[in-house]
Amino acid sequence: MPDMLQTIHHAAIICSDYPTSRAFYVETLGLAVIAEHYREARQSYKLDLALPGGGQIELFSFPDAPPRPSRPEAQGLRHLAFTVSDVAECKTALEAKGIAVEPIRVDEYTGRRFTFFADPDGLPLELYEG
Structure with missing residues (x-):
């Protein structure tokens, strides 16, 4: 294609x-x-x-609308990822707004930092440092 x-x-x-x-x-x-x-x-x-x-x-x-399972790893959309310039800065900003954010991790293949949080329905959202 x-x-x-x-x-x-x-x-x-x-x-x-x-x-x-x-x-x-x-x-x-x-x-x-x-x-x-x-x-x-x-x-x-x-x-x-x-x-x-x-x-x-x-x-x-x-x-x-019926709920969609997301954890454990269900088939279908796994998460939605957004590119950010500074994961730590975005994590701090979200936490200041009362959003729970997972600890920052490093992608073992790219060396880039990332973290996850959830929308109000529990949809996993990722911040990925670009």
Whole structure:
């Protein structure tokens, strides 16, 4: 598939509590809102959020969406990783906002620092030093 895939455009996340997840991604993580729509027929919100590198997160709410197992290592999406310039600085900033962040580790293959935290639904999010 040469030249077919260029980059990741977006990651879609279904949340259990829209106001809580919206506040987390917009206020805590600081992502900019591109568009927000309430879809009456589905009783669902769709929030498009901009990532600084050009990618997006689509945040959805659906009534009675079933939980998705993430631990132990379930099949499917394992985690969503964000590149940051300084993992320790970002860890400190998240902890100052009351977010639990795992200890910083070093990738044994790349030598880069990384850590994990979770969104309000327990989706594992990674900070990876670029």
